[in-house]
Amino acid sequence: MGRPTWVEVDLTAVRSNLRALRAFVGEGVGVIAVVKADAYGHGAVPVARCLEETGADALAVAILEEALELRRAGIGLPILILNGFWPGEEAEIIRRDLTPAVYDEGMVVRLALEARRLKTPARYAVKIDTGMTRLGIPFEQAGEVVRRCLDREWVRCQGLYTHFSSADEPSRPATRRQIGRFSRVLAELPSGKAAGFRNHMANSAGILGFREAWCDAVRPGLMLYGINPLSRPAPLTLSSALSFKTSIVQIKTVKAGAEVGYGGDYVVSRSTRIGILPVGYADGVNRLLAPSGKVLLRGRRIPFAGRISMDLTAVDIGSAPEAGVGDEVCLIGRQGSEEITVGEFAAACSTIPYEALCRIGPRVPRIYR
Numbered sequence: 001m002g003r004p005t006w007v008e009v010d011l012t013a014v015r016s017n018l019r020a021l022r023a024f025v026g027e028g029v030g031v032i033a034v035v036k037a038d039a040y041g042h043g044a045v046p047v048a049r050c051l052e053e054t055g056a057d058a059l060a061v062a063i064l065e066e067a068l069e070l071r072r073a074g075i076g077l078p079i080l081i082l083n084g085f086w087p088g089e090e091a092e093i094i095r096r097d098l099t100p101a102v103y104d105e106g107m108v109v110r111l112a113l114e115a116r117r118l119k120t121p122a123r124y125a126v127k128i129d130t131g132m133t134r135l136g137i138p139f140e141q142a143g144e145v146v147r148r149c150l151d152r153e154w155v156r157c158q159g160l161y162t163h164f165s166s167a168d169e170p171s172r173p174a175t176r177r178q179i180g181r182f183s184r185v186l187a188e189l190p191s192g193k194a195a196g197f198r199n200h201m202a203n204s205a206g207i208l209g210f211r212e213a214w215c216d217a218v219r220p221g222l223m224l225y226g227i228n229p230l231s232r233p234a235p236l237t238l239s240s241a242l243s244f245k246t247s248i249v250q251i252k253t254v255k256a257g258a259e260v261g262y263g264g265d266y267v268v269s270r271s272t273r274i275g276i277l278p279v280g281y282a283d284g285v286n287r288l289l290a291p292s293g294k295v296l297l298r299g300r301r302i303p304f305a306g307r308i309s310m311d312l313t314a315v316d317i318g319s320a321p322e323a324g325v326g327d328e329v330c331l332i333g334r335q336g337s338e339e340i341t342v343g344e345f346a347a348a349c350s351t352i353p354y355e356a357l358c359r360i361g362p363r364v365p366r367i368y369r
Protein backbone atom coordinates (compact mmCIF):
# COMPACT_ATOMS: atom_id res chain seq x y z
CA MET A 1 0.00 0.00 0.00
CA GLY A 2 1.06 3.61 -0.40
CA ARG A 3 3.46 5.15 -2.87
CA PRO A 4 5.07 2.43 -4.97
CA THR A 5 8.64 3.53 -4.28
CA TRP A 6 10.71 1.43 -1.93
CA VAL A 7 14.08 -0.02 -1.00
CA GLU A 8 14.46 -3.76 -0.60
CA VAL A 9 17.18 -4.88 1.78
CA ASP A 10 18.31 -8.47 1.53
CA LEU A 11 19.50 -9.33 5.04
CA THR A 12 20.60 -12.74 3.81
CA ALA A 13 23.17 -10.90 1.70
CA VAL A 14 24.40 -8.91 4.74
CA ARG A 15 24.67 -12.17 6.68
CA SER A 16 26.58 -13.95 3.94
CA ASN A 17 28.92 -10.96 3.49
CA LEU A 18 29.77 -11.01 7.21
CA ARG A 19 30.37 -14.77 7.07
CA ALA A 20 32.56 -14.41 3.98
CA LEU A 21 34.56 -11.69 5.75
CA ARG A 22 34.98 -13.86 8.87
CA ALA A 23 36.23 -16.74 6.76
CA PHE A 24 38.62 -14.34 4.98
CA VAL A 25 40.21 -12.76 8.09
CA GLY A 26 39.97 -15.83 10.35
CA GLU A 27 38.54 -16.25 13.83
CA GLY A 28 41.35 -14.40 15.59
CA VAL A 29 40.41 -11.03 14.09
CA GLY A 30 37.41 -9.19 15.58
CA VAL A 31 34.79 -7.59 13.34
CA ILE A 32 33.51 -4.13 14.23
CA ALA A 33 30.67 -3.65 11.76
CA VAL A 34 30.10 -0.05 10.66
CA VAL A 35 26.40 0.82 10.74
CA LYS A 36 26.61 4.62 10.83
CA ALA A 37 24.33 6.77 8.66
CA ASP A 38 21.43 4.36 9.13
CA ALA A 39 23.67 1.46 8.09
CA TYR A 40 24.61 3.28 4.88
CA GLY A 41 20.90 3.78 4.16
CA HIS A 42 19.99 0.11 4.69
CA GLY A 43 18.31 0.73 8.08
CA ALA A 44 20.46 0.67 11.22
CA VAL A 45 18.29 -1.41 13.54
CA PRO A 46 17.41 -4.36 11.26
CA VAL A 47 20.96 -4.49 9.91
CA ALA A 48 22.50 -4.27 13.41
CA ARG A 49 20.18 -7.05 14.65
CA CYS A 50 21.16 -9.22 11.71
CA LEU A 51 24.88 -8.56 12.33
CA GLU A 52 24.49 -9.26 16.04
CA GLU A 53 22.76 -12.58 15.33
CA THR A 54 25.43 -13.47 12.75
CA GLY A 55 28.27 -12.90 15.19
CA ALA A 56 29.73 -9.41 14.70
CA ASP A 57 31.88 -8.53 17.72
CA ALA A 58 30.94 -4.85 17.90
CA LEU A 59 29.25 -2.08 15.93
CA ALA A 60 30.46 1.38 14.98
CA VAL A 61 28.34 4.49 14.48
CA ALA A 62 29.28 8.13 13.94
CA ILE A 63 27.36 9.93 16.68
CA LEU A 64 25.66 9.35 20.02
CA GLU A 65 22.12 9.55 18.60
CA GLU A 66 22.87 6.60 16.31
CA ALA A 67 24.19 4.56 19.23
CA LEU A 68 21.11 5.37 21.33
CA GLU A 69 18.80 4.21 18.54
CA LEU A 70 20.54 0.83 18.61
CA ARG A 71 20.49 0.54 22.41
CA ARG A 72 16.77 1.45 22.49
CA ALA A 73 16.15 -1.34 19.99
CA GLY A 74 17.80 -3.76 22.41
CA ILE A 75 21.17 -4.16 20.66
CA GLY A 76 23.62 -5.27 23.33
CA LEU A 77 26.90 -5.42 21.35
CA PRO A 78 29.71 -3.01 22.23
CA ILE A 79 29.20 0.19 20.22
CA LEU A 80 32.07 2.43 19.13
CA ILE A 81 31.16 6.07 18.45
CA LEU A 82 33.61 7.09 15.74
CA ASN A 83 33.15 10.85 16.02
CA GLY A 84 33.53 10.90 19.81
CA PHE A 85 31.18 13.00 21.89
CA TRP A 86 30.34 16.57 22.75
CA PRO A 87 30.30 18.21 26.19
CA GLY A 88 27.15 17.15 28.01
CA GLU A 89 26.96 13.69 26.39
CA GLU A 90 29.27 11.96 28.90
CA ALA A 91 26.58 10.69 31.29
CA GLU A 92 24.49 9.11 28.53
CA ILE A 93 27.57 7.45 27.07
CA ILE A 94 28.45 5.90 30.42
CA ARG A 95 24.90 4.85 31.30
CA ARG A 96 24.42 3.18 27.91
CA ASP A 97 27.83 1.50 28.07
CA LEU A 98 29.08 3.06 24.82
CA THR A 99 32.69 3.48 23.68
CA PRO A 100 33.36 6.92 22.21
CA ALA A 101 36.47 7.76 20.25
CA VAL A 102 38.63 10.34 22.00
CA TYR A 103 41.01 12.56 20.12
CA ASP A 104 42.42 14.74 22.90
CA GLU A 105 43.26 14.29 26.54
CA GLY A 106 40.53 16.67 27.69
CA MET A 107 37.89 14.23 26.47
CA VAL A 108 39.31 11.50 28.70
CA VAL A 109 39.37 13.93 31.63
CA ARG A 110 35.68 14.80 31.07
CA LEU A 111 34.72 11.13 30.84
CA ALA A 112 36.67 10.34 34.01
CA LEU A 113 34.98 13.13 35.98
CA GLU A 114 31.51 11.97 34.95
CA ALA A 115 32.39 8.33 35.55
CA ARG A 116 33.51 9.14 39.09
CA ARG A 117 30.29 11.08 39.72
CA LEU A 118 28.20 8.14 38.44
CA LYS A 119 30.47 5.60 40.13
CA THR A 120 30.59 3.66 36.85
CA PRO A 121 33.81 3.30 34.82
CA ALA A 122 33.71 4.77 31.30
CA ARG A 123 35.14 3.16 28.18
CA TYR A 124 36.89 4.94 25.34
CA ALA A 125 38.96 4.20 22.23
CA VAL A 126 41.77 6.48 21.08
CA LYS A 127 41.63 7.72 17.51
CA ILE A 128 45.09 8.29 16.05
CA ASP A 129 45.69 10.45 12.99
CA THR A 130 48.39 8.62 11.04
CA GLY A 131 48.29 10.84 7.98
CA MET A 132 44.73 11.47 6.88
CA THR A 133 44.76 14.79 8.73
CA ARG A 134 41.22 14.36 9.87
CA LEU A 135 39.97 13.46 13.37
CA GLY A 136 42.56 11.98 15.75
CA ILE A 137 45.59 12.62 17.91
CA PRO A 138 48.56 13.28 15.60
CA PHE A 139 50.71 10.14 15.57
CA GLU A 140 53.82 12.06 16.68
CA GLN A 141 52.16 12.97 20.00
CA ALA A 142 49.97 9.91 20.43
CA GLY A 143 52.29 7.69 22.52
CA GLU A 144 52.79 10.36 25.16
CA VAL A 145 49.11 11.44 25.30
CA VAL A 146 47.88 7.84 25.51
CA ARG A 147 50.33 7.00 28.30
CA ARG A 148 48.95 9.90 30.36
CA CYS A 149 45.34 8.82 29.63
CA LEU A 150 46.09 5.28 30.76
CA ASP A 151 47.06 6.57 34.21
CA ARG A 152 43.61 8.04 34.86
CA GLU A 153 41.11 6.40 37.16
CA TRP A 154 37.50 5.64 36.28
CA VAL A 155 38.22 5.28 32.55
CA ARG A 156 39.16 2.13 30.60
CA CYS A 157 40.88 2.37 27.23
CA GLN A 158 39.54 -0.33 24.89
CA GLY A 159 42.21 0.16 22.26
CA LEU A 160 43.64 2.47 19.62
CA TYR A 161 42.54 2.87 16.04
CA THR A 162 43.29 4.83 12.90
CA HIS A 163 41.57 5.32 9.56
CA PHE A 164 43.04 5.03 6.06
CA SER A 165 42.77 7.81 3.52
CA SER A 166 43.52 5.82 0.37
CA ALA A 167 43.25 2.07 0.95
CA ASP A 168 41.14 1.80 -2.20
CA GLU A 169 44.22 2.93 -4.17
CA PRO A 170 46.72 0.28 -3.08
CA SER A 171 49.42 1.48 -5.47
CA ARG A 172 49.77 4.73 -3.50
CA PRO A 173 52.25 4.66 -0.61
CA ALA A 174 49.84 6.32 1.86
CA THR A 175 48.35 3.17 3.43
CA ARG A 176 51.71 1.50 4.08
CA ARG A 177 52.92 4.76 5.62
CA GLN A 178 49.84 4.88 7.86
CA ILE A 179 50.27 1.24 8.91
CA GLY A 180 53.91 1.93 9.80
CA ARG A 181 53.04 4.98 11.89
CA PHE A 182 50.24 3.19 13.72
CA SER A 183 52.49 0.21 14.49
CA ARG A 184 55.12 2.56 15.92
CA VAL A 185 52.53 4.20 18.20
CA LEU A 186 51.45 0.75 19.43
CA ALA A 187 55.06 -0.20 20.10
CA GLU A 188 55.41 2.84 22.38
CA LEU A 189 52.60 1.74 24.70
CA PRO A 190 53.41 0.29 28.12
CA SER A 191 52.76 -3.41 27.47
CA GLY A 192 51.16 -4.14 30.85
CA LYS A 193 48.59 -1.38 30.52
CA ALA A 194 47.84 -2.12 26.89
CA ALA A 195 47.12 -5.81 27.52
CA GLY A 196 43.63 -6.70 26.32
CA PHE A 197 43.42 -3.73 23.94
CA ARG A 198 41.63 -4.29 20.66
CA ASN A 199 43.48 -2.12 18.16
CA HIS A 200 42.25 -1.67 14.61
CA MET A 201 42.91 0.10 11.34
CA ALA A 202 41.25 -1.44 8.32
CA ASN A 203 38.08 -0.33 6.53
CA SER A 204 36.78 -2.54 3.70
CA ALA A 205 39.48 -1.58 1.21
CA GLY A 206 42.15 -1.99 3.90
CA ILE A 207 40.82 -5.45 4.76
CA LEU A 208 40.81 -6.60 1.14
CA GLY A 209 44.10 -5.04 0.12
CA PHE A 210 46.37 -5.03 3.19
CA ARG A 211 46.72 -8.21 5.23
CA GLU A 212 49.17 -6.41 7.51
CA ALA A 213 46.42 -3.94 8.53
CA TRP A 214 44.13 -6.51 10.14
CA CYS A 215 45.55 -6.04 13.67
CA ASP A 216 43.19 -7.26 16.47
CA ALA A 217 40.04 -6.26 14.61
CA VAL A 218 38.77 -4.79 11.33
CA ARG A 219 36.12 -2.13 10.70
CA PRO A 220 34.17 -2.98 7.54
CA GLY A 221 31.26 -0.94 6.27
CA LEU A 222 30.81 -1.02 2.51
CA MET A 223 31.70 -4.68 2.01
CA LEU A 224 29.04 -5.81 4.50
CA TYR A 225 26.50 -4.23 2.17
CA GLY A 226 27.96 -6.20 -0.71
CA ILE A 227 29.99 -3.50 -2.39
CA ASN A 228 33.58 -4.06 -3.44
CA PRO A 229 35.58 -0.85 -2.83
CA LEU A 230 38.45 -1.96 -5.07
CA SER A 231 38.68 -1.42 -8.79
CA ARG A 232 39.66 -5.10 -9.23
CA PRO A 233 37.61 -8.18 -8.30
CA ALA A 234 37.32 -8.79 -4.54
CA PRO A 235 39.11 -11.87 -3.17
CA LEU A 236 35.83 -13.10 -1.63
CA THR A 237 32.20 -13.29 -2.73
CA LEU A 238 30.10 -10.25 -1.84
CA SER A 239 26.35 -10.01 -2.46
CA SER A 240 24.72 -6.67 -2.96
CA ALA A 241 22.08 -6.10 -0.25
CA LEU A 242 20.07 -3.14 -1.53
CA SER A 243 17.67 -2.57 -4.41
CA PHE A 244 15.91 0.75 -5.02
CA LYS A 245 12.62 0.36 -6.86
CA THR A 246 9.57 2.23 -8.02
CA SER A 247 6.69 1.68 -10.49
CA ILE A 248 5.21 3.44 -13.49
CA VAL A 249 2.16 5.41 -12.33
CA GLN A 250 1.18 7.03 -15.66
CA ILE A 251 2.06 6.64 -19.33
CA LYS A 252 1.83 9.42 -21.94
CA THR A 253 1.98 8.78 -25.65
CA VAL A 254 3.65 11.85 -27.16
CA LYS A 255 4.44 13.10 -30.63
CA ALA A 256 7.76 14.37 -31.98
CA GLY A 257 8.38 17.87 -30.64
CA ALA A 258 6.82 17.27 -27.18
CA GLU A 259 8.87 18.78 -24.35
CA VAL A 260 9.24 16.80 -21.13
CA GLY A 261 9.81 18.14 -17.62
CA TYR A 262 11.19 21.38 -16.15
CA GLY A 263 12.82 23.61 -18.72
CA GLY A 264 11.46 21.37 -21.48
CA ASP A 265 14.97 20.40 -22.39
CA TYR A 266 14.05 16.82 -23.35
CA VAL A 267 12.45 17.29 -26.74
CA VAL A 268 10.96 14.12 -28.17
CA SER A 269 12.43 13.38 -31.60
CA ARG A 270 9.95 10.67 -32.63
CA SER A 271 6.59 9.53 -31.33
CA THR A 272 7.21 7.64 -28.08
CA ARG A 273 5.76 6.80 -24.69
CA ILE A 274 6.83 8.57 -21.51
CA GLY A 275 6.52 6.73 -18.19
CA ILE A 276 6.07 8.75 -15.01
CA LEU A 277 7.76 7.47 -11.83
CA PRO A 278 6.76 8.62 -8.31
CA VAL A 279 10.33 9.24 -7.14
CA GLY A 280 12.65 12.22 -7.28
CA TYR A 281 15.67 13.92 -5.86
CA ALA A 282 13.98 14.24 -2.46
CA ASP A 283 14.24 10.45 -2.35
CA GLY A 284 17.90 10.32 -3.35
CA VAL A 285 17.58 10.20 -7.13
CA ASN A 286 20.23 12.80 -7.87
CA ARG A 287 19.43 15.30 -10.65
CA LEU A 288 22.80 14.50 -12.22
CA LEU A 289 21.53 11.01 -13.12
CA ALA A 290 19.69 12.53 -16.06
CA PRO A 291 20.33 12.47 -18.92
CA SER A 292 23.09 9.83 -18.96
CA GLY A 293 21.85 7.38 -16.27
CA LYS A 294 19.48 4.50 -16.88
CA VAL A 295 16.75 2.58 -15.05
CA LEU A 296 15.66 -1.02 -15.62
CA LEU A 297 12.21 -1.79 -16.98
CA ARG A 298 11.17 -5.22 -18.24
CA GLY A 299 14.82 -6.26 -18.00
CA ARG A 300 15.96 -3.47 -20.32
CA ARG A 301 17.98 -0.27 -19.80
CA ILE A 302 15.73 2.77 -20.22
CA PRO A 303 16.84 6.43 -20.40
CA PHE A 304 15.55 9.33 -18.34
CA ALA A 305 13.39 11.86 -20.16
CA GLY A 306 14.21 15.39 -19.01
CA ARG A 307 15.20 16.67 -15.61
CA ILE A 308 14.57 14.73 -12.42
CA SER A 309 12.25 16.72 -10.17
CA MET A 310 11.73 16.64 -6.43
CA ASP A 311 9.13 13.87 -6.32
CA LEU A 312 8.65 12.75 -9.94
CA THR A 313 10.81 11.45 -12.74
CA ALA A 314 10.01 10.74 -16.40
CA VAL A 315 11.57 7.96 -18.46
CA ASP A 316 11.37 7.34 -22.20
CA ILE A 317 9.84 3.86 -22.50
CA GLY A 318 9.67 3.85 -26.30
CA SER A 319 11.92 0.77 -26.37
CA ALA A 320 9.55 -1.20 -24.09
CA PRO A 321 6.23 -1.14 -25.97
CA GLU A 322 4.78 -3.90 -23.80
CA ALA A 323 5.34 -1.92 -20.55
CA GLY A 324 2.27 -0.72 -18.66
CA VAL A 325 1.18 1.25 -15.62
CA GLY A 326 2.20 -0.63 -12.45
CA ASP A 327 5.36 -2.13 -13.97
CA GLU A 328 8.30 -2.27 -11.59
CA VAL A 329 11.27 -0.02 -12.37
CA CYS A 330 14.70 -0.58 -10.85
CA LEU A 331 16.92 2.40 -10.06
CA ILE A 332 19.43 0.14 -8.30
CA GLY A 333 19.18 -3.63 -8.53
CA ARG A 334 18.62 -6.47 -10.92
CA GLN A 335 15.92 -7.33 -13.47
CA GLY A 336 16.48 -10.49 -15.45
CA SER A 337 20.04 -10.51 -16.70
CA GLU A 338 20.52 -6.74 -16.34
CA GLU A 339 21.80 -5.06 -13.19
CA ILE A 340 22.34 -1.46 -12.16
CA THR A 341 24.84 -1.67 -9.32
CA VAL A 342 25.21 0.94 -6.60
CA GLY A 343 28.55 1.72 -8.24
CA GLU A 344 26.94 2.41 -11.62
CA PHE A 345 24.13 4.47 -10.05
CA ALA A 346 26.69 6.50 -8.06
CA ALA A 347 29.06 7.02 -11.00
CA ALA A 348 26.19 8.21 -13.21
CA CYS A 349 25.60 11.07 -10.78
CA SER A 350 29.29 11.80 -10.22
CA THR A 351 29.48 10.46 -6.71
CA ILE A 352 30.59 7.39 -4.76
CA PRO A 353 28.51 4.44 -3.50
CA TYR A 354 28.72 5.72 0.10
CA GLU A 355 27.02 9.01 -0.73
CA ALA A 356 24.49 7.51 -3.14
CA LEU A 357 23.36 5.03 -0.46
CA CYS A 358 23.18 7.57 2.39
CA ARG A 359 21.12 9.89 0.25
CA ILE A 360 18.24 7.50 -0.30
CA GLY A 361 15.83 9.53 1.77
CA PRO A 362 13.93 8.62 4.92
CA ARG A 363 10.57 8.78 3.14
CA VAL A 364 11.50 5.73 1.07
CA PRO A 365 10.32 2.70 3.10
CA ARG A 366 12.85 -0.10 3.61
CA ILE A 367 11.47 -3.58 3.14
CA TYR A 368 13.47 -6.49 4.58
CA ARG A 369 13.87 -9.96 3.18
Ligand SMILES: Cc1ncc(COP(=O)(O)O)c(C=O)c1O
Nearest residue numbers: 034082163203204219220221222
Ligand atom coordinates in the same frame (compact mmCIF):
# COMPACT_ATOMS: atom_id res chain seq x y z
C1 LIG B 1 36.44 5.57 10.86
C2 LIG B 1 35.81 4.65 9.89
N1 LIG B 1 36.07 3.34 9.95
C3 LIG B 1 35.53 2.45 9.08
C4 LIG B 1 34.68 2.87 8.09
C5 LIG B 1 34.12 1.87 7.12
O1 LIG B 1 34.63 2.11 5.86
P1 LIG B 1 34.19 1.22 4.58
O2 LIG B 1 32.74 1.49 4.40
O3 LIG B 1 35.01 1.75 3.48
O4 LIG B 1 34.47 -0.19 4.93
C6 LIG B 1 34.39 4.23 7.96
C7 LIG B 1 33.52 4.70 6.87
O5 LIG B 1 33.55 5.77 6.38
C8 LIG B 1 34.97 5.14 8.89
O6 LIG B 1 34.72 6.46 8.81
